[in-house]
Amino acid sequence: MDNELLKSAYNAEDFKEMGYQLVDLLANHIQNTTQGESEKTINWNEPDNELEFWKGFLKNGSTDEFFKEVLLRTTHTHNPKYVGHQVAAPAPVGALTGMLGSMLNNGMAVYEMGMSPTAMERIVCDLLAEKLGYDSISRGILTSGGTLANLTALLAARKARVDNDVWNNGHNQPLGIMVSEEAHYCVDRAAKIMGLGEQGIFKIPVDSDFSMDISQLEAHLQKAMEKGIQIFAIVGSAPSTATGIYDDLNAIAEFASKHKLWFHVDGAHGGAAIFSKKYKHLLQGIEKSDSVVIDGHKMLMMPTITTALIFKDGAHSHSTFAQKADYLLTETEEEDWYNGGKRTFECTKSMMSLHWFLLLKMYGKDVFDQNVTVLYDLAKAFAEIIRAKQQFELAFQPMSNILCFRFADDKLNPKELDALNASIRQELLGDGEFYLVQTKLNGIHYLRTTLMNPFTTTSHLEQLLERITQIAEKKLTQPIS
Numbered sequence: 001m002d003n004e005l006l007k008s009a010y011n012a013e014d015f016k017e018m019g020y021q022l023v024d025l026l027a028n029h030i031q032n033t034t035q036g037e038s039e040k041t042i043n044w045n046e047p048d049n050e051l052e053f054w055k056g057f058l059k060n061g062s063t064d065e066f067f068k069e070v071l072l073r074t075t076h077t078h079n080p081k082y083v084g085h086q087v088a089a090p091a092p093v094g095a096l097t098g099m100l101g102s103m104l105n106n107g108m109a110v111y112e113m114g115m116s117p118t119a120m121e122r123i124v125c126d127l128l129a130e131k132l133g134y135d136s137i138s139r140g141i142l143t144s145g146g147t148l149a150n151l152t153a154l155l156a157a158r159k160a161r162v163d164n165d166v167w168n169n170g171h172n173q174p175l176g177i178m179v180s181e182e183a184h185y186c187v188d189r190a191a192k193i194m195g196l197g198e199q200g201i202f203k204i205p206v207d208s209d210f211s212m213d214i215s216q217l218e219a220h221l222q223k224a225m226e227k228g229i230q231i232f233a234i235v236g237s238a239p240s241t242a243t244g245i246y247d248d249l250n251a252i253a254e255f256a257s258k259h260k261l262w263f264h265v266d267g268a269h270g271g272a273a274i275f276s277k278k279y280k281h282l283l284q285g286i287e288k289s290d291s292v293v294i295d296g297h298k299m300l301m302m303p304t305i306t307t308a309l310i311f312k313d314g315a316h317s318h319s320t321f322a323q324k325a326d327y328l329l330t331e332t333e334e335e336d337w338y339n340g341g342k343r344t345f346e347c348t349k350s351m352m353s354l355h356w357f358l359l360l361k362m363y364g365k366d367v368f369d370q371n372v373t374v375l376y377d378l379a380k381a382f383a384e385i386i387r388a389k390q391q392f393e394l395a396f397q398p399m400s401n402i403l404c405f406r407f408a409d410d411k412l413n414p415k416e417l418d419a420l421n422a423s424i425r426q427e428l429l430g431d432g433e434f435y436l437v438q439t440k441l442n443g444i445h446y447l448r449t450t451l452m453n454p455f456t457t458t459s460h461l462e463q464l465l466e467r468i469t470q471i472a473e474k475k476l477t478q479p480i481s
């Protein structure tokens with residue numbers, strides 16, 4: 001068979017030429033966003049129009065325009081007016097480690113297919129374990145996202161705390177977990193994947209400050225026992241997603257220890273505060289947990305997707321998926337920390353440790369301290385600005401870089417205020433200068449910001465409030481639907 005196309009697809013000169021073009025484009029993008037006068041954060045397009053555009057591009061578009069079009073038609077986390085979802089504005093070096101990993105494409109399931117990144121993964125996980133206050137028997141893995149890492153932790157918890165080996169024998173009794181009602185939905189999903197069902201998820205209500213109401217733990221455990229459900233784990237949020245409020249990890253640790261439950265901390269977002277001298281106190285008690293999840297692609301300036309799952313006792317990380325796939329997984333006498341496929345849900349995974357390792361090598365741990373501290377400080381400053389403005393209402397004092405607020409007007413009833421804030425957010429989306437999201441707290445509609453970009457300043461946030469005021473005032477002259 002003719003192999004001209006294959007030769008073309010692997011042409012090194014073409015790769016070089018396109019690569020230089022892309023690096024130039026992205027370097028300009030960084031310059032124009034984080035360090036310059038920003039363009040729109042999002043050029044909003046309706047889904048069906050976007051679909052039509054790319055169908056047309058596949059047929060008639062010019063390859064030369066591909067990178068530019070993607071840039072134009074995506075949301076710019078590097079723009080300081082990006083204050084939306086919890087993904088980092090990655091440090092540019094992350095794009096290079098991403099490219100390196102994509103080209104070399106070592107599959108990481110066994111040591112031979114990823115020697116260097118496997119060693120780096122061990123170094124990164126050991127460092128995180130030390131920062132968490134764990135000890136030398138701790139071990140960790142990197143995996144594709146907080147969602148998968150939380151599931152993996154709960155599988156380890158079940159293996160460790162339930163007498164029946166459910167992984168190998170299947171279920172023979174009802175099991176359950178306890179978690180705050182404000183926890184990320186992936187914990188719920190993990191429990192359902194594990195077959196616990198709705199009845200096995202004990203949602204603990206939150207206090208008026210949105211952290212797990214510790215006073216309700218004993219009663220919920222009692223309720224589970226009465227129903228014959230064995231609770232094997234409790235999950236603390238550090239912090240929870242909608243509000244960015246940290247649960248009291250010390251109190252949860254005490255409860256878990258008293259009842260011999262596995263204590264897992266979902267620190268996907270704010271576990272990164274272990275690096276912040278100023279904010280690590282928010283994680284007090286985390287050293288008493290059995291496992292912790294921390295996303296690199298949220299508060300640690302890395303590209304998607306890379307998550308660390310660290311176990312206090314590394315043996316649990318080895319027993320979670322005890323099963324045979326003989327061609328990959330040889331049984332060994334010594335601890336084979338280097339065959340990652342035995343300990344991850346994934347078989348093939350990306351060489352994600354490159355991101356962590358090079359950032360640490362080039363800038364040291366202090367860069368993580370700066371990122372977390374700058375962003376958490378900024379949220380506090382933003383809260384002060386909002387408090388000082390009569391037309392705005394703050395939902396709670398922020399503990400992290402997540403902050404919810406809304407435009408308020410005494411003349412409107414609660415339903416009208418909800419509708420007004422929802423329509424403000426819709427207009428901001430179409431406008432594209434700023435990108436923020438929205439959430440419901442206690443049934444009230446709030447605008448939600450996560451300050452992810454360390455180059456966002458209070459001046460950008462003042463501009464956001466001005467823009468919201470303009471939109472609201474315009475809308476208040478029209479009937480609210």
Ligand SMILES: Cc1ncc(COP(=O)(O)O)c(C=O)c1O
Nearest residue numbers: 086145146147184241266268269
């Ligand atoms: C607290 C928390 N846990 C887990 C997740 C899910 O992590 P990922 O998006 O990496 O799967 C999120 C995502 O926002 C989160 O905020």
